[in-house]
Amino acid sequence: VKDTYLNWFGLAREGLSLTVENAKEYRDIDRIVITGMGGSGIAGDMVVLALEDYAGMLGFVSKDFSIPSPLVNERTLVVAISYSGNTRETLFSLEQALRRTSKACVVASGGKLIEFAKSRGIPYIKVREGLAPRLALPQLFTASIRILKEVGAVDIVNAVSRDLEVLRETRRAMLDAESLASFLKEARMPLIVASTRYQVLAMRVKNELNENSKMPAKVEIAPELFHNDIVGWERKVFSDRAVVIESDLEHEQEYLRLYEEVLSSIGFEIWLMRLRGDTRVSRILYGSLVAGLASVRIAELVGVDPLVTKSIASYKKFVTGEEELIRRSLGLE
Numbered sequence: 001v002k003d004t005y006l007n008w009f010g011l012a013r014e015g016l017s018l019t020v021e022n023a024k025e026y027r028d029i030d031r032i033v034i035t036g037m038g039g040s041g042i043a044g045d046m047v048v049l050a051l052e053d054y055a056g057m058l059g060f061v062s063k064d065f066s067i068p069s070p071l072v073n074e075r076t077l078v079v080a081i082s083y084s085g086n087t088r089e090t091l092f093s094l095e096q097a098l099r100r101t102s103k104a105c106v107v108a109s110g111g112k113l114i115e116f117a118k119s120r121g122i123p124y125i126k127v128r129e130g131l132a133p134r135l136a137l138p139q140l141f142t143a144s145i146r147i148l149k150e151v152g153a154v155d156i157v158n159a160v161s162r163d164l165e166v167l168r169e170t171r172r173a174m175l176d177a178e179s180l181a182s183f184l185k186e187a188r189m190p191l192i193v194a195s196t197r198y199q200v201l202a203m204r205v206k207n208e209l210n211e212n213s214k215m216p217a218k219v220e221i222a223p224e225l226f227h228n229d230i231v232g233w234e235r236k237v238f239s240d241r242a243v244v245i246e247s248d249l250e251h252e253q254e255y256l257r258l259y260e261e262v263l264s265s266i267g268f269e270i271w272l273m274r275l276r277g278d279t280r281v282s283r284i285l286y287g288s289l290v291a292g293l294a295s296v297r298i299a300e301l302v303g304v305d306p307l308v309t310k311s312i313a314s315y316k317k318f319v320t321g322e323e324e325l326i327r328r329s330l331g332l333e
């Protein structure tokens with residue numbers, strides 16, 4: 001598992017050169033909506049962030065059984081990302097969205113989603129098989145960037161390929177991860193804090209701790225946290241450990257420090273996640289690498305298998321059993 005993280009640069013580069021099957025060029029796209037869950041959904045979040053930073057474009061990620069209908073019309077490109085290709089939320093969302101737009105594309109390693117794309121003539125990229133979805137993050141991300149270019153939606157390949165360079169800093173990432181793992185291994189439910197612009201990374205850190213380390217974690221985002229969460233600490237009921245993700249903006253650093261003071265005053269211990277890279281995308285890639293490596297190190301320290309996610313598997317089994325009911329309530333019969 002650790003070696004896969006250490007090979008993220010290679011995986012990411014590979015994603016940029018994968019073949020688009022059923023290739024076609026769409027015209028008149030003015031909105032990109034991505035559907036995906038868990039690790040695949042985070043890849044979607046990163047695509048949206050890159051669209052914002054490099055194309056000045058607002059994208060949306062939907063993480064449900066259907067995409068809110070006002071988001072989808074004939075000028076919308078829907079991108080379905082699912083590593084396994086079998087995630088029901090993503091499959092149903094795509095199927096339903098195709099009633100409102102004819103423009104879609106798919107990124108998956110196989111499964112029903114690839115079958116669906118083949119049968120409907122939808123452009124798709126098949127990513128490398130045999131990984132846990134969360135480990136495939138960089139390839140899901142770059143393959144999505146590639147397909148967006150190939151279908152004529154937006155070309156941000158060059159900017160993203162520059163960002164990938166940060167993933168070569170594996171030695172530094174290992175040191176940061178070791179320090180983070182020893183800080184977090186005894187936490188009960190660590191608090192992961194970031195500014196809104198780094199929310200995707202905070203979620204990613206939480207998800208990696210949940211899935212690889214089998215550890216609960218809570219995310220709080222500033223400045224919103226100053227309007228609610230901060231009051232929750234007034235009773236000083238307990239303290240734990242917090243990871244604060246640094247920002248590249250000075251005023252955000254200032255209010256993150258203010259929150260750190262509040263947490264310290266009630267006994268929290270704080271670990272500051274320093275990021276590498278000179279763009280938001282590269283910094284989030286670096287932070288994700290550190291989080292991934294730290295989460296597998298914690299798994300090792302506490303004696304759990306990072307790859308096994310029993311609870312996700314049993315949820316997926318439950319949803320498969322409910323498939324007919326879900327299809328009926330979504331009007332997909």
Ligand code: PA5
Nearest residue numbers: 038039040082083084087133134
């Ligand atoms: O990382 C994981 O294993 C999960 O979060 C999955 O990504 C999530 O369950 C969705 O599955 P998939 O990525 O195959 O669509």
